[in-house]
Amino acid sequence: MLHKTRGVVFKYFKYRDTSIIVKVFTEAFGLQTYIVNGVRSKSSRSRIALYQPLTLLDMVVYKKNATEINRISEVKCNHPFSTISTDIKKTYIAIFLAEVLYKCVKEEEEDVSDLFNFIYHSIEILDHLESGYENFHLQFLLKLSHYLGFGLESPKDHFLTMEDEDLGLLTHLVNNSYEAHVKISNSLRRTLLDHIVRFYKVHIESLKEINSLNILKEVI
Structure with missing residues (x-):
């Protein structure tokens, strides 16, 4: 059965010679896994741009409950x-x-409408901001924690060792x-990011190594 939904790309993996497996967070069904055939072939290389991190999609998808x-x-x-x-x-x-x-x-998330809208609109804002976005990832993680169930409405209750x-x-x-x-200095921004990441790791068991963390620290 076909369904229309918006989606946010999280990640894709190469599959065989020309295909990919892509993880998309959908408005209708939450986190879903799709196979996209031929997207890496020479005649279809431009389509791979649709599956870059955080790309915002309009989709018509097949949904079979018994199919992963x-x-x-x-x-x-x-x-x-x-x-x-x-x-x-x-x-x-x-x-x-x-x-x-x-x-x-x-993937087992059921009611994802609030989380989806937060992610979707946050990405739109990041793209539109012309300046002053250096702290965006800090704000995003702080705000995201609320939607994941361990919100940081009062940071002082969670970061007891931090300076006032x-x-x-x-x-x-x-x-x-x-x-x-x-305005936050680069060194302080990195320190705050480390605190937030450690806080996430306490609550998210699957969040162990973040491969892109060190590269991010080098550029912002």
Whole structure:
């Protein structure tokens, strides 16, 4: 049976010579696994761009409850990126966040509408921000924790060893919009990120190594 849904790409894996297995977080069914045949062939190389990290899709998909891997009937990019694919800092933010999402969002999630809308609209904002997005990944993780069930509405209850000034920054980030930029030094930003990642690892058993973390720290 065919269904229309929006989706956010988390990750894809090469499969055989020209195909891929792609993990897409869908509005209708949560995290789904699809096989896409021939997408890596010479005649179809441009289509692989549809499956880059955090690409926003409109899809028509097959859904069989007894099948772990389904197929995509139709797909198009809902929001072609204007900056995420060209700004190296945004590109690595996207790669990092996609990896975290892939490891944190579970396939058995049922009511995903709030989580999906948060992720989808956050990505749109990242693409539209012209400046002041250096802290975006920090804010995203802080806000995401709420939708994953271990929210950080009051950082001081979770980061007992942090200085009051740093706790104030986290409180500002979690309670304000992405557009409400606050200036943070690169070294402090990395320290805050380490604290947030450690906090995530306490609550998400599958979040062990984050391969893109060190690269992100080098560019932002």
